[in-house]
Amino acid sequence: MNELLIRIVREYDTPCFVYQMDVINQRIEELRTAFGNRFKISYAVKSNPNQVILQRLQNRVDMLDISSSGELIRARQAGWSAHQLSFTGPGKRDSELQLAVNQQIGQIVIESVAEAQRLNTIAQQAGIIQSVLVRISPLKIPPGFGINMAGKPNQFGIDEEDLDPALEIIKKLPFIRVGGFHIYSGTQCLQTEAIIANFNNFINIFQRVSQTHQFYPEKLIFGAGFGIPYHEEDQPLDLIAIANQINPALDELQNATYFAKTRFILELGRYLVGEAGIYLTRVINQKKSRGTDICICDGGMNHHLAACGHFGTIIPRNYRMFKVITDPDQSVTPSQFYDLFGPLCSAIDRLGHRVKLPPLAIGDIIAIQSSGAYGLTASPLYFISHPLPQEILIETQAGQVKIEAINQVTHQLTSD
Numbered sequence: 001m002n003e004l005l006i007r008i009v010r011e012y013d014t015p016c017f018v019y020q021m022d023v024i025n026q027r028i029e030e031l032r033t034a035f036g037n038r039f040k041i042s043y044a045v046k047s048n049p050n051q052v053i054l055q056r057l058q059n060r061v062d063m064l065d066i067s068s069s070g071e072l073i074r075a076r077q078a079g080w081s082a083h084q085l086s087f088t089g090p091g092k093r094d095s096e097l098q099l100a101v102n103q104q105i106g107q108i109v110i111e112s113v114a115e116a117q118r119l120n121t122i123a124q125q126a127g128i129i130q131s132v133l134v135r136i137s138p139l140k141i142p143p144g145f146g147i148n149m150a151g152k153p154n155q156f157g158i159d160e161e162d163l164d165p166a167l168e169i170i171k172k173l174p175f176i177r178v179g180g181f182h183i184y185s186g187t188q189c190l191q192t193e194a195i196i197a198n199f200n201n202f203i204n205i206f207q208r209v210s211q212t213h214q215f216y217p218e219k220l221i222f223g224a225g226f227g228i229p230y231h232e233e234d235q236p237l238d239l240i241a242i243a244n245q246i247n248p249a250l251d252e253l254q255n256a257t258y259f260a261k262t263r264f265i266l267e268l269g270r271y272l273v274g275e276a277g278i279y280l281t282r283v284i285n286q287k288k289s290r291g292t293d294i295c296i297c298d299g300g301m302n303h304h305l306a307a308c309g310h311f312g313t314i315i316p317r318n319y320r321m322f323k324v325i326t327d328p329d330q331s332v333t334p335s336q337f338y339d340l341f342g343p344l345c346s347a348i349d350r351l352g353h354r355v356k357l358p359p360l361a362i363g364d365i366i367a368i369q370s371s372g373a374y375g376l377t378a379s380p381l382y383f384i385s386h387p388l389p390q391e392i393l394i395e396t397q398a399g400q401v402k403i404e405a406i407n408q409v410t411h412q413l414t415s416d
Contacts, residue, residue: 004394005280005324008403009365012390014282015299019048019372019406021056021395023276028060031266034243038250039266042086042221045071047269047373048277052393052406054078063106065267069096072103082106086133086221088182090155094118101126107219109133109182111157116170123175133219134170135182136160136205142197145225146188147312156184160205167213178215181206184223184267188312192238196245198225203253210258219263226271230370231317270373277372279304279389280324281351283364284343293338295360300342301349303389305379307368308342308350318352324365331358340366344384381409 008018031041042063045054049071054064055078064075067089075085087100088109100108101123110116110132123130135157141150149156158166171178183202189195199222206220229236253259281303285296301308309316325332334356342349351368360366381388393406 002325005367006326008392009280012392012405014280014365015303016280016390016392017371017376018278018280018392018394019053020276021393024273025060027272030239034239036247038247039264042265042267043272044267044269045075048273049074049377050391050406050408051078063265069099072100094122097122101128101130107131107133107179109135110170111135113166113169116173116176120173120175130176131179132176133180133182133221134158134167134178136163138183138185138201138205140201141185142194144189144191144194145186146227148186150185163209164212180217180219181209182221186225188227189225190227190229190234190237192241195225195242199246200249203249207256216258217262219265221265221267224266224268224271226268228270228274228370230319232320274370274373277375279307279368279371279375281366283360283362286362293336295338295340297340297342297351297366299389300344300351302342302344302381302383302386303379304368304371304375306374307371308348310348311374311378318355320369321352321355322367323358323360324367326365334358343386376409
């Protein structure tokens with residue numbers, strides 16, 4: 001990998017995001033093997049909406065989950081059919097619902113009764129009966145999730161305790177058809193037992209609702225919440241241990257009265273693409289300040305908000321990172337502590353605090369790992385108008401490693 005990164009830096013310079021398609025494919029196969037194809041796989045486009053990645057994911061995952069009309073357009077331009085898409089999000093505009101209905105999207109995920117009523121009117125105007133999934137906001141979630149969306153006021157879905165009367169209203173709307181349910185109650189969980197307990201809670205909710213309403217769901221979406229190791233102390237999920245506990249429960253659910261023909265969908269984003277990404281940035285200046293060695297890099301918060309600790313993190317912690325070794329005579333032993341900053345005129349543009357790395361000099365390259373999800377498009381790219389990063393895809397094709405620029409954001413400022 002070090003040699004590939006050197007080649008990328010020479011050909012494309014820094015800063016840049018590097019995505020490894022082989023790693024993404026391997027993760028997909030690990031999921032299918034672990035769960036024995038009990039789940040169809042849905043990719044959450046918001047985690048990384050690069051259109052080339054969406055193209056490559058065709059025939060590798062089964063569905064895409066979109067959260068805006070812009071993502072709908074991206075998915076369609078990448079070659080995905082509308083029936084392979086589900087549309088989540090609490091703030092769908094009427095124009096977005098109209099576009100989704102007119103495109104005959106697979107399912108629109110309903111987040112409230114009011115949204116269902118708006119959609120019913122739009123579908124009536126289009127002369128279409130629109131398939132929907134009802135999103136449920138559970139009363140509880142096990143501890144261990146980085147972001148918790150259950151058991152408290154939130155904008156996502158219909159509260160579990162309010163679901164029964166809400167579902168009675170939604171079922172009576174003549175231009176929408178309830179096709180199943182959706183739950184996504186937490187994210188970035190690295191605790192195996194918490195994932196298992198959460199999935200069992202999903203199953204219990206799906207069973208109770210289906211039995212109460214004598215409903216035979218076509219689809220049930222399980223929002224995975226699988227986390228990835230960002231920090232040195234993080235340990236990866238034990239996917240096999242999760243599957244060994246969940247598979248028997250899924251089999252029992254599939255054999256129950258209301259679920260014999262139900263398709264189970266596993267919705268993931270970060271877990272599929274996060275560890276496949278690396279962010280490369282170059283040291284452009286150095287100084288010592290009050291006893292601390294400081295490196296200024298050519299990219300920072302403007303490209304990688306999450307690595308700076310400003311994307312759902314309460315206490316910032318360093319991402320895993322390493323120095324790209326460009327000279328075989330350079331030391332590879334982490335021996336010195338650095339504070340790493342981006343180029344912005346902002347005190348919060350810090351990529352790392354007391355990061356232990358080999359000795360650094362101006363021109364050296366730092367690789368920040370786990371940068372494939374919620375990186376480029378989740379960052380304030382235009383803040384202070386620095387150059388935009390490149391996006392590079394690495395993929396093995398016919399036994400050869402291919403490197404390809406797949407830039408999606410192209411509005412660079414020039415002096416012309």
